[in-house]
Amino acid sequence: MRRNGPLALIFHTIFVIVMVAPILVVCLVAFTPEGFLSLPTNGFSLRWFRTIANYPEFIHAFWVSLGLGALSSFVALLFAVPAALAIARYRFRGRDALAALFLSPLMIPHVVLGIAFLRFFTSAGLGGSFAALIIAHVIIVFPFALRLTLAAATGMDRTVEMAAVSLGAGGWTLFRRVTLPLILPGVISGWALAFIQSFDDLTMTVFLAAPGTETLPVRMFLYIQDNIDPLVTSVSACVIAVTMTALILLDRFYGLDRVLAGKGDTGR
Amino acid sequence: MSAAAEERGARAPWALTAPALMLFVGVLLIPLAMTVMLSFHDWGQYKGIEPVFILKNWREIATDPYYAEMFWRTFRIAILTTLLTALLGAPEAYILNRMSGRWKSFFLLVILGPLLISVVARTLGWALLFGGNNGLVNKLLMSLGAIRSPIPFMFTETGMVVALAHVMMPFMVLSVWAALQRLDPQIENAAMSLGAGPVTIIRRIIMPQIMPGVLSGAIIVFSLSASAFATPAIIGGRRLKVAATLAYDEFLNTLNWPLGAAVATLLLVALVLIVVGSNALIERRYAEVFR
Numbered sequence: 001m002r003r004n005g006p007l008a009l010i011f012h013t014i015f016v017i018v019m020v021a022p023i024l025v026v027c028l029v030a031f032t033p034e035g036f037l038s039l040p041t042n043g044f045s046l047r048w049f050r051t052i053a054n055y056p057e058f059i060h061a062f063w064v065s066l067g068l069g070a071l072s073s074f075v076a077l078l079f080a081v082p083a084a085l086a087i088a089r090y091r092f093r094g095r096d097a098l099a100a101l102f103l104s105p106l107m108i109p110h111v112v113l114g115i116a117f118l119r120f121f122t123s124a125g126l127g128g129s130f131a132a133l134i135i136a137h138v139i140i141v142f143p144f145a146l147r148l149t150l151a152a153a154t155g156m157d158r159t160v161e162m163a164a165v166s167l168g169a170g171g172w173t174l175f176r177r178v179t180l181p182l183i184l185p186g187v188i189s190g191w192a193l194a195f196i197q198s199f200d201d202l203t204m205t206v207f208l209a210a211p212g213t214e215t216l217p218v219r220m221f222l223y224i225q226d227n228i229d230p231l232v233t234s235v236s237a238c239v240i241a242v243t244m245t246a247l248i249l250l251d252r253f254y255g256l257d258r259v260l261a262g263k264g265d266t267g268r
Numbered sequence: 269m270s271a272a273a274e275e276r277g278a279r280a281p282w283a284l285t286a287p288a289l290m291l292f293v294g295v296l297l298i299p300l301a302m303t304v305m306l307s308f309h310d311w312g313q314y315k316g317i318e319p320v321f322i323l324k325n326w327r328e329i330a331t332d333p334y335y336a337e338m339f340w341r342t343f344r345i346a347i348l349t350t351l352l353t354a355l356l357g358a359p360e361a362y363i364l365n366r367m368s369g370r371w372k373s374f375f376l377l378v379i380l381g382p383l384l385i386s387v388v389a390r391t392l393g394w395a396l397l398f399g400g401n402n403g404l405v406n407k408l409l410m411s412l413g414a415i416r417s418p419i420p421f422m423f424t425e426t427g428m429v430v431a432l433a434h435v436m437m438p439f440m441v442l443s444v445w446a447a448l449q450r451l452d453p454q455i456e457n458a459a460m461s462l463g464a465g466p467v468t469i470i471r472r473i474i475m476p477q478i479m480p481g482v483l484s485g486a487i488i489v490f491s492l493s494a495s496a497f498a499t500p501a502i503i504g505g506r507r508l509k510v511a512a513t514l515a516y517d518e519f520l521n522t523l524n525w526p527l528g529a530a531v532a533t534l535l536l537v538a539l540v541l542i543v544v545g546s547n548a549l550i551e552r553r554y555a556e557v558f559r
Contacts, residue, residue, distance in 0.1 A: 008363045012375075015360045019379055022393025022434060025404070029396060037396065079288040086284035098285055101292055109495030109539065111512040112303070115519060115532045119306055120299035139296050142288070200386045203497040203512065207519060217388050217498075224388070224502055228395060236389035243385050256377060 023240065030237035032230050048234035058235055060212075061219035065199055066242075068130070068215060072137035073145065073194035077187060079138070080145040085179070088153035103143045113140065114207030121208065128210025136208055140201060141194035148193060148254070152186020189254035196246050199239075307530035317525055325530035335531070342510040342535075345428055345500070346493035350486045352433040357440030358482050362474065364441070365448045376445075383438040387498045394431040395502055398422045423505040431499050436492060440485040447481025480554040487546055491539050511535045 004012070025039075032038050033045035052058055080102075086092075087099055105113065113136070121132040156179075164178045180187070202217040209218045216239060223232055250259055307325055310318040329335045364375055382390060397404050398421035406418040421427035451474070459473050497512040504513065511531060518528030 004363050004366050008359075008366075011359060012363045015356065016375060016378055019382060019434065019437065022390050022397060022431075023382060023385060024393075025396050026389055026393045037399070079291055082284040083288040086281035090281035092278070092281045095281070098289065102288060105296070107491075107540075107543070108300075109491075109512070109532075109535060111495055111497050111515055112300075112532045112536045115515060115529060116299035116303040117295075118519065119302050119525070119529070120295065123302070135295055138291070142292075196384050200384070200388075202386075202388055206497070206516065217386060220388050220392075221498065221501070224392060224395075225506075228392070232392060233396070236386070236392055239386050239389055247381070247384060256381075 026233050026236045027240065029230055030234040032233075034230075037228065037230055037233075048230040049238075051231055052234060052238070055231070057214070058216070058219055061214050061216045062238070064130075064213060065216040068133055068137055069195040069198040072134050072198050073141055073191045075134065076138045076142045076145040076194055077149070077191055080142060080149050080190065081180075081183075081187060084146055084149040084153050088150055088156075102146050105140050106143045110140070110201065110203035111207075114204040117204065118207040128208070128213055130213050133205065133208055133213055133215075136204060137198045137201070140204060141197045144197055145190040145194045148186045148190035148259070149183060150186075151258075152183040156182050185253050189250050189259060192246050192250045192253070193259055196243055196250075199242065199246075303529050304533050306526055307533045309526040309529075311524050311526045325527045328527065329530055329534065338509050338514055339511060339534075339538075341425070341508075342494055342512075345425055345432065345510060346490050348425075348429045349432040349436060349493040350490045352429060353437050353440040353489050354482050354486055356433075357437050357485065358444045358478065361441045361444035361448060361481075362478070365445065379441055380438045382434075387435055388502070390435055391431055391499045391502045394427070394434065394499075395422065398427055398503070422503065423508060425504075425508065427503045428500050428508070428510075431503050432493050432496060435496070435499055436489040439488045439492070440482075443485030443488065444478055444481040447478045451477050480550060483546070483550045483554075487543055487550075491543050494539060495535060 028039055029037060030048055031044040031046070032040045033042060033047055034040075083098075083102060087095060117132070117136045117139075118127070121127050121129070121136075124132075126132040160182065161174065161178055164174055169178065200217060201215075202221055205215050206218050206221060209215060214222070216235070220232055220235055220239075247256065250256055306317075308321050308323070310320050310322055310324060312318070360379070364372060364379070367375065398406075403418075403421065405421065406415075409415045410418065419426060421430065455477075456469055456473055459469050464472070495512055496510070497516065500508070500510045501513045501516070504510065509517070512535070515528045515531045515535070518524045518531065522528075
């Protein structure tokens with residue numbers, strides 16, 4: 001295969017700079033010592049990170065986001081693991097339709113989901129509650145939890161299970177001692193990817209969150225609507241740090257390339 | 269297998285998927301149906317939502333040019349974003365694919381990683397870069413002599429398209445990348461040995477083969493851009509509305525839920541028709557590639 005020429009490499013360099021620039025600029029401005037938006041040309045300062053402490057609503061929103069992401073991803077897995085096992089192992093009527101239904105939250109615009117959930121939970125008397133947020137997030141992260149679990153369940157070596165069955169294991173013991181440990185890497189990565197999706201969601205959550213249940217992206221969005229100052233950049237830098245941590249976790253357990261490549265097929 | 273085991277086998281998948289199925293019917297299909305119903309309800313400033321069946325909201329959307337303009341703007345932005353990601357993302361995926369192992373995976377990570385970083389943070393980055401008439405982007409373009417006077421990016425469609433293209437770029441690169449993995453490098457070598465120049469190779473060999481990847485990437489980018497909320501809301505401000513931000517306003521500011529539900533339903537239906545339609549077209553046109 002031919003190598004890239006100089007023109008191709010120049011294009012590539014500019015491309016990568018443009019891709020990284022917005023994220024880099026947010027992280028840099030977060031360290032500014034000035035009282036206004038500026039790049040930290042006169043040394044770095046943690047001033048704006050300390051300022052976050054004076055805004056309890058941001059800290060509260062951070063805990064809401066963290067709890068919501070962790071809990072909704074866990075609940076999604078409780079539903080997704082059995083469903084993934086069924087889809088991976090059995091050929092039954094309606095299997096394709098079920099899989100399409102379970103992946104459909106990827107195809108429905110989040111603004112439509114937000115509106116549907118707002119209408120639904122308000123009529124159910126749960127408007128603005130944390131419970132409503134959890135249920136809504138379970139739905140939007142479900143496809144991600146399902147996909148990675150499904151990949152693990154499909155690639156699993158069934159002979160170990162058969163050996164366990166021949167030794168008298170059955171039902172719950174079989175699942176807990178043999179099946180689950182075998183698919184665990186997929187389950188944990190499914191949890192991490194689901195967590196990131198929940199932690200970053202704005203479009204759907206902005207419809208459901210009420211004062212007290214605002215997540216960090218919602219809080220940031222509402223703040224940016226009024227004014228943009230270095231405070232939101234330091235908060236954003238923290239959000240990026242949390243996502244990076246989850247990314248490293250994903251990479252360790254699963255390999256980031258596999259996660260992202262798998263995501264591409266379903267992004268539609 | 270005994271008859272009993274077969275019997276059990278037939279019921280097991282349904283038992284395993286039943287909880288998830290009930291969850292999806294209960295809190296996805298029913299709320300979506302309720303939203304479609306809501307779009308036919310009446311609403312008034314003082315009386316609130318009236319559960320009747322009328323076409324008022326749909327007639328308003330069909331006749332008031334404000335909505336036609338807003339939907340046209342939404343789809344114009346989505347189309348331009350799609351074109352921009354295809355024009356830049358496809359060559360980049362091709363260049364990436366020709367890199368050697370370690371660099372390839374490093375840059376793939378750099379380009380795809382942003383996919384998982386908060387859209388609010390990424391858009392905030394663009395707002396900082398655009399920042400008024402003397403933002404960094406304008407300063408850079410002016411010092412390079414590319415433009416004479418600053419381009420207004422904030423609160424304009426130009427800015428929205430640039431920021432959205434950045435947000436959506438990883439999807440396009442991924443999709444073209446996937447198509448390139450199916451491509452046999454020997455075909456390129458064969459063309460070269462037969463005397464084809466680089467332009468001919470790209471036009472006659474590479475392009476036709478990665479086109480399905482570009483098109484399926486385009487469908488993803490288009491549908492996500494047309495329903496994008498965060499980027500148009502932050503870059504576009506309060507005036508320049510697209511479908512998602514308008515629906516948000518109707519729901520949380522004006523409180524005219526039925527009208528907002530009608531806008532959302534129309535967006536959903538339009539997107540489903542476009543996506544399913546173009547998927548079918550692509551699969552028919554490129555049936556041999558997908559086999």
